[in-house]
Amino acid sequence: MTRILVTLPIPEPGMEILRRAADVDVDVDVIALDHVALAERCASGDYDVVVAQLRDRFDSALLAGARLRGISNYAVGVDNIDVGAATVRGIVVGNTPGVLTDSTADIALLLMLATARRALEADRTVRAGEFTGWAPDLMLGTDVSGRVLGLAGFGRIARATARRALGFGMTVRFCPRPPSDRPVDDAELDEFGGRVEHVSWDELVATSDFLSLHVPLTEATYHLVDARVLGAMKTSAILVNTARGPVVDESALVEALRDGVIAGAGLDVYEDEPATAPGLSELANTVLLPHVGSATVSVRSEMARLCAENAVAMAAGTMPPHAVNPEAWADL
Numbered sequence: 001m002t003r004i005l006v007t008l009p010i011p012e013p014g015m016e017i018l019r020r021a022a023d024v025d026v027d028v029d030v031i032a033l034d035h036v037a038l039a040e041r042c043a044s045g046d047y048d049v050v051v052a053q054l055r056d057r058f059d060s061a062l063l064a065g066a067r068l069r070g071i072s073n074y075a076v077g078v079d080n081i082d083v084g085a086a087t088v089r090g091i092v093v094g095n096t097p098g099v100l101t102d103s104t105a106d107i108a109l110l111l112m113l114a115t116a117r118r119a120l121e122a123d124r125t126v127r128a129g130e131f132t133g134w135a136p137d138l139m140l141g142t143d144v145s146g147r148v149l150g151l152a153g154f155g156r157i158a159r160a161t162a163r164r165a166l167g168f169g170m171t172v173r174f175c176p177r178p179p180s181d182r183p184v185d186d187a188e189l190d191e192f193g194g195r196v197e198h199v200s201w202d203e204l205v206a207t208s209d210f211l212s213l214h215v216p217l218t219e220a221t222y223h224l225v226d227a228r229v230l231g232a233m234k235t236s237a238i239l240v241n242t243a244r245g246p247v248v249d250e251s252a253l254v255e256a257l258r259d260g261v262i263a264g265a266g267l268d269v270y271e272d273e274p275a276t277a278p279g280l281s282e283l284a285n286t287v288l289l290p291h292v293g294s295a296t297v298s299v300r301s302e303m304a305r306l307c308a309e310n311a312v313a314m315a316a317g318t319m320p321p322h323a324v325n326p327e328a329w330a331d332l
Contacts, residue, residue, distance in 0.1 A: 004050070006025065010074050018051070049315045054075050070310070073096070078095050103295070110266075209237055213240065257285055
């Protein structure tokens with residue numbers, strides 16, 4: 001029977017699917033795997049497939065010694081895996097695309113609204129017994145309706161965010177692949193009927209009241225939002241990140257928020273998760289969520305199903321339904 005290593009148990013029906021098809025290793029020691037222990041397990045030859053989490057780092061050194069058929073990532077992104085190195089080693093990588101679009105777009109809107117309207121500050125005021133009654137200047141925030149939303153990236157989640165923002169009467173602009181640009185397929189724009197505008201990255205940064213990040217983590221997008229970009233934003237602007245933490249230079253962001261370079265930030269991801277940059281959590285002009293963009297019961301369950309089906313196919317030596325690098329097995 002094939003063997004699958006699960007570095008952290010995934011929700012049902014994922015575990016049931018895995019256990020029906022393979023011998024699954026999810027003991028306590030496996031849950032606590034550090035990078036060295038993960039490398040040892042992958043090199044042991046005891047496992048056909050690893051069901052991995054974003055916290056599990058499959059770098060080129062680990063993959064050079066790995067004896068695996070595949071890695072099924074419990075995520076859409078695969079920036080924790082050196083896909084090129086996996087391909088060279090004949091290790092196919094799978095992900096869980098298409099299922100968390102709406103839930104993550106909801107979180108992007110939540111972060112915009114909560115940051116702009118100072119929702120967490122207001123909540124803390126009431127809970128602390130400091131609310132003494134309505135006042136004309138109590139907890140004044142920023143309008144969302146009628147403001148400019150800039151979307152960095154224009155993939156599924158960004159487009160879902162655009163649909164929601166248009167419902168709030170926002171002006172929506174986007175740059176499809178910052179910091180550079182690319183042509184946009186008409187099919188990507190058809191549903192919007194001319195209600196969204198394609199602009200350059202520099203124009204997006206300079207004109208957005210809300211700058212929402214929807215790009216994958218690559219060499220080009222690492223620290224995409226740095227001190228220079230923050231300095232080019234409106235002083236009244238709010239930054240929203242539901243993409244990947246290292247897209248933002250978090251230390252530069254803390255300084256910008258502290259010094260009034262921008263007005264606020266709503267974050268669901270962090271540069272060095274689960275840690276945050278020194279001083280970030282102390283700032284009142286932030287809303288900080290613990291990477292919950294996909295955290296609904298239905299979405300996590302569907303992610304688990306896709307992840308398990310990828311893993312079972314890999315273990316059986318057949319191409320998984322959601323392979324990131326099918327060329328790894330192109331000659332098989």
